[in-house]
Amino acid sequence: MKSDIGFGWTLLDLFLARLRQLDLRGFDCVVGILRGGAPSAIVASHALDLPVYWVEAKGYNEDNTKRKVVDINVLFSKLPRRYGKSRVLLCDDIWDTGDTMTGVVALLSDDYNAECRSIVLVTKDKHIPADFISAVDKQAWVTFPWEN
Numbered sequence: 001m002k003s004d005i006g007f008g009w010t011l012l013d014l015f016l017a018r019l020r021q022l023d024l025r026g027f028d029c030v031v032g033i034l035r036g037g038a039p040s041a042i043v044a045s046h047a048l049d050l051p052v053y054w055v056e057a058k059g060y061n062e063d064n065t066k067r068k069v070v071d072i073n074v075l076f077s078k079l080p081r082r083y084g085k086s087r088v089l090l091c092d093d094i095w096d097t098g099d100t101m102t103g104v105v106a107l108l109s110d111d112y113n114a115e116c117r118s119i120v121l122v123t124k125d126k127h128i129p130a131d132f133i134s135a136v137d138k139q140a141w142v143t144f145p146w147e148n
Contacts, residue, residue: 005136006143011121014133015040018119019047022131027087027117033057033104036093039146040121044091055107057100088114094142095123095130 027050032041034056045052088108092101101118108114118130124138136142 002139002141003137004143005140006148007122007134007145009145011133011144012039012043015119015121016043016047018131018133019044022119024048024089024117027089029053029086030089030091031055031104031108031116033090033092033100036144036146037091039144040093040119041091044089044119048089050089055104057104086112086114088112088116090116090118092118092120093122093144095120095125095128095132098125098128101130 027048030041030045030048030050030052032038032052032054034054038054041052041054044050090101090104090108095101101120105116105118108116120128120130120132121144122134122136122142123130123132124136124140126132126135
């Protein structure tokens with residue numbers, strides 16, 4: 001049975017508290033996955049005093065059905081391409097199947113020589129290669145305050 005779960009703005013307070021618990025020294029930038037990852041990326045950018053860049057990735061169709069292929073559009077032409085690895089904190093709102101995050105991590109690793117650490121606000125799978133704030137049932141439909 002599908003349930004609706006609505007999160008409030010306090011989720012970003014919990015996110016900020018979690019950032020302060022993690023060892024995030026030595027990162028070069030924050031990358032937010034638009035649109036849902038924008039709020040957490042801005043919070044992380046300010047908290048860590050790092051520049052923020054954007055990537056647009058869509059894993060859902062307009063009718064909220066899941067896409068088989070994630071569309072990724074790079075919006076951060078100023079993200080430096082280094083000879084050594086860049087350390088990137090990658091932010092998104094939700095880990096559903098992991099397709100979006102996996103696609104963006106692959107792109108950043110392959111095209112920008114980036115080492116990514118991922119953090120999401122909510123996950124539908126507790127056993128993910130990312131930090132997260134809250135876990136919900138796989139069948140839940142999640143809404144965030146910026147979607148209202």
